[in-house]
Amino acid sequence: MSCWSGDDVIGWFEAAAEAAAARQTETLRRILERNRAAEYLRKWLGDADVQHLEASALESLFTSSVPLASHADLEPYIRRIADGETTPLLTQEPITTLSLSSGTTEGRPKYVPFTRHSSETTLQIFKLAAAYRSRVYPIREKGRVLEFIYSSKRYKTKGGITVGTATTHVYASEEFKMKQQQTKSYTCSPQEVISSGDYKQSTYCHLLLGIHHSDRVEYVTSTFAYSIVQAFRSFQEVWREICNDIREGTLSSRVTIPDVRRAVLEVLRPNPGLASRVEAKCQDLERRDWVGLIPELWPNAKYVYSIMTGSMQPYLSKLSHYAKNLALISAEYGSTESWIGVNLEPCTPPDKVTFAVIPTFSYFEFIPLHRQSHGGPDDFVEDDPVPLSQVKIGQEYEIVLTTFTGLYRYRLGDVVEVAGFYRNTPKLSFICRRKLILTVNIDKNTEKDLQSVVARGSQILRSTGAELVDFTSHADVGKQPGHYIIYWEIEGEVEEGLLGECCREMDAAFVDQGYVVSRKSNSIGPLELCIVEKGTFKKIMENFIANGAALSQFKTPRCTSNPVLLRILNVCTIKRFHSTAYAS
Structure with missing residues (x-):
């Protein structure tokens, strides 16, 4: 697929979508054949002959024999791999690389197997998504892309297994380097900038080289919307320095890494007119x-492209501020464990985006979820999982993955709704992470619930x-x-009376009946709003990066019990307010 044109890759996907059910069976068969000697599969399937079973018999055998699993179920096998055990545990081929999930802010890292298949599917989905985007927003041959992408340092486990973020593995892969050479538009920054290991120096160089190539930039992108917002907040502080470097053809002393300096200075030439x-x-x-x-600064840019769903939604307002009339295009739907779906309709606003499932990347099952009208937002009743071919429009599901990398019937924890079909593959709307993030006793609130509450309270600021x-x-x-604490970092001056009103408004905005009843009976105390000093959330991000993660994979935790992060938040708190919403 590496040399396919845009029409070729679209043709491949449309054929796969048309025959989605058959492709899913083929995918499951390939996974089981490739890994049938693995200890985990042998435990459940024994010596079953998966090669010659008919499609329905194969799927029935698999789903009736192999149980649904969480990361905790597979973690003992992954730890044995990390410790250097070479016998086939999850996959027949040895796993030499592990990814850190983007949830590592909460403490102990979660390892996920990473193989060449992971890199290949990443480049496939990049190529497919680019082909659909270029139908709406054609880009010039040999244009540039202003990409805020960052590698982090990789390390070895005691068993010699390489560990790093999934994005770091991809940027270090031969497939990514090939993409950089072959793609129609390529990044402004050389590999040395991407892999510097110092996000501040990389960000400065991304911005500087983006300005250097300003007339050739076709679009602006990063893995997450947060990284773009963070970069342009930084630009507001360093633009004079950047203009000086453009004018003189020099590089600021803030960039100290020799390889990065050398790579950037090879590109720069004095340009007083541009400066x-x-x-x-x-x-x-x-x-x-x-x-x-x-x-204003990249006049030929056609859009901004990034993951904008889920925990990235709170940054869309600031991103729109910077982008003004430019299109905001939501990037593809995936996780550290697997890519899931592609955005076929780049003109769709981020809050309405859907993702067409790619039926050859993993084997997908869907657990039907039914909300109980009397319960909280996560009070779901579950039905038995169904295959991709049996999902229904309008129904909510939790996604279950079986991957080439050794995850079998793995509960992802994402709640999606089937919004429709593209040919015969479902189009998914991301709803929320199923995991509860705020609970004291009978109350149950998800990240989506918290976002809604904060959005209502922050309207008063406008x-x-x-x-x-930012907030957590x-x-x-x-x-x-027990009670909820919400931490806000705000920009601008706000009277204390107004902040007290924000606190009261948020407390009243929780609709979960467990919370409402508990507040009325005082079994949950008044909500507390803590205002933290400027730069607090940057300190949280830097703590995340100091523990080996990459900026491009950072997500502000919307709820935390991490003692290090709580210490940062509480030390930086400058004002506290308590709600009077339920005062008698």
């Missing part, structure tokens, strides 16, 4: 609070011109009654 134009635009943008920063920069939460059960 003066950018300087004038930045002076004007500064007066306008940086509205439209992206189209009348003042202030802005919510904590269920404090150390004192009785």
Whole structure:
């Protein structure tokens, strides 16, 4: 597929989507044949002959013999791999690389097997998504892409297994290097900048080289929307330095890594005219609070492309601020464990985006979920899992994965709704992570519930011109009654009375009946709003990176019990407010 044209890759996907059910059976058969000697599979399937079974018999044997699994069920096998055991445990071929999931902010890293198949499917979905985007937003041959992408340092387990983030593995892969050479548009930054290991120096160089290539930039992208917002917040602080480097053809002393300096200076040449134009635009943008920063500085950019669903939704307001009239295109749906679906309709706003499942990447099952009308948002009744071919429009499901990398009937924890079909493969809307993040006793609130509450409370800020920069939460059960704490970092001045109103509004906005009843009976105490000083969430991000993660994979934890993060939050708290929403 590496040399396919855009039409070729679309033709491949449409054929797979048309025959989605058959492709799923083929995928399951290939996974089982490839890994049938693995200890985990032999435990459940024994010596079953999966090669010659008919499709329905194969799927029936697999789903009746192999149980649904969580990461905790597979972790003992993954730990044995990390410790250097070479016998086939999850896969027949040895696993030499493990990925760190993006949830590592909460403490002990979660390892996920990573193989060449992981890199190959990543490049496949990049190529497929680019082909659909180019139908709507054609890009110039040999244009540039301003990519805020970052590798982190990799390390070895005691058993000699390489560990790093999935994005780091991809950027280090031969497939990615080939993509950089073959693609129609390629990144502004050389490999040395991507893999510097210092996100501050990399960000500065990404911005500098983005300005250097400003007229050739076709679009702006990063893995997560957060990274783009973070980069342009940084630009507001360093643009004068960047203009000086453009003018003189030099590189700021803030960039100290020799390989990075050498690679960037090979590209730069003195350009006083460009420096003066950018300087004038930045002076004007500064007066306008940086509205439209992206189209002003990259006049030929056609869109901004990134993961914008789930925990990235709170950053869309600021991203729209920077992008102004540029299209915001939500990137593909996947996880550290597997890619799942592609965005076929790039014109769709991020809050309405759907993802067509790619039926050859993994074997997918879907657990039907039914919400109980009397219960909280996560009070689901489950039915037995169904295959991809049996899902129904309008039904919510939890996704179950069986992958080439050794995960079998793995509960992903994502709740999706089937919004329709593309040919015969379902189109999914991401709803939320199923995991509860806020609970004291009978109350049950998910990340989506918290986002809705914070959105309602932060509406009050808009009348003042202030802005919510970021937020997280904590269920404090150390004192009785337990209560929720929500931490806000805000930009701008807000009167204390107004912040107290924000606190009360959020407390009243929780609709979970367990929470409402508990607040009324005082078995959950008043909600607490803590305002933290400027830069607090940057410290949280830096703590995450210091523990080996990459900026491109960072997600602010929407709820935390991590003692290190709580220490940062509490030390940086400058004001506290308690709700009076349920005061008698």
